[in-house]
Amino acid sequence: MLFILLCRVTEAGQQAMLRDPETFAHVAEEIHVDGAQILARYAVLGRYDYVAMVEAGTHEDVARLSLELGARARVHIETLSTVSVRQLVDPGDEELRTLAGVELRIPGAPSDNPPPDYPGPVTRT
Numbered sequence: 096m097l098f099i100l101l102c103r104v105t106e107a108g109q110q111a112m113l114r115d116p117e118t119f120a121h122v123a124e125e126i127h128v129d130g131a132q133i134l135a136r137y138a139v140l141g142r143y144d145y146v147a148m149v150e151a152g153t154h155e156d157v158a159r160l161s162l163e164l165g166a167r168a169r170v171h172i173e174t175l176s177t178v179s180v181r182q183l184v185d186p187g188d189e190e191l192r193t194l195a196g197v198e199l200r201i202p203g204a205p206s207d208n209p210p211p212d213y214p215g216p217v218t219r220t
Contacts, residue, residue, distance in 0.1 A: 098148070099149075100161060101173040102146065102171070103144055104144045104170050105171060119168045120136070123136050128163060131151035131157050133149050134150055135147070154176070
């Protein structure tokens with residue numbers, strides 16, 4: 096299952112990030128929770144400071160990851176559970192149940208090149 100974590104830095108987190116601007120990145124890389132994996136993370140402008148995409152086997156797995164990330168990175172987290180649009184139309188279609196099952200392609204790029212960490216706009220092949 097794919098989850099989106101919306102993160103707001105706490106006051107203590109702001110102080111930590113003044114000392115080390117990569118605090119969130121370091122913590123996200125170090126966290127290991129069985130059954131859950133951070134797939135991507137982004138710093139964002141607006142109501143939230145960071146957004147992370149997490150793949151987890153159960154809601155309990157993402158809850159453990161969220162608790163550890165929140166405590167160690169000093170962020171408040173709002174977690175969103177996702178459902179693919181295709182599954183809304185065809186609930187029997189299991190192809191998009193996990194992000195790992197989706198092959199991403201950068202438009203105009205040769206198909207044998209792996210996508211970079213931030214591929215920009217992507218299309219499903």
